[in-house]
Amino acid sequence: MFKIIAQHDDFIVVNKAPDVNFHDEGEHGSGLFSLVKTALKTDDLYPVHRLDKMTSGLIIFAKSLSCAQQFGSLFEQHDIEKYYLALSDKKPTKKQGLIKGDMSKSRRGSWKLLRSHKNPAISQFFSFNVMPKVRLFVLKPHTGKTHQLRVALNSISSPILGDKQYAGTPSDRGYLHAFALRFTYQGERFEFIAKPNEGELFQQPQVQEEITKILKPWQLNWPKL
Structure with a gap:
């Protein structure tokens, strides 16, 4: 169900x-x-953020209300860097860049991306061909909207493999993984990385090889917003 990656006095x-x-x-x-x-x-x-049911990967829990409030401030100020991995078998309308737009509720608990930018969801991404008809996405969300990355990839015609809610091709799992976290807490810098260890496609040698190349995803050439 889960594995403890790190234990700190506060989280x-x-x-x-x-x-x-x-x-x-x-x-x-x-x-x-x-x-x-x-x-x-x-x-x-105390929970300080959440992941969708289908999404695997890194999540932080605070051990005190004070710590939870500090993490709340970090998230509100966008001072916690989050990086995700996803797989899709559909060709995107663009291979890298920015996905930005307001999100509106759709049918059956789904969301859709709008062209307006009043309170937009903002995500950046790179993608790589890793197998025939399979593309690996590295995603950096700058906001924390519900289903943000799932909606973002669907909006560029690359729904996540296994994501039934957003027309993803059926698979053994939903291929979205919270891959890395980086932040400063009380003056100390923290970096956490967890490669995906479940899912047949995530374990394919070609996919593992590409993931190994980006074990520190913050070193990719992310354009400034």
């Missing part, structure tokens, strides 16, 4: 498995938050 970082909901699902089982509290044998744990 922990875990690597979440795909298809695990953040909150409890009643008779369908405990969610990630409950599972982590149980593993740590504590109720003093």
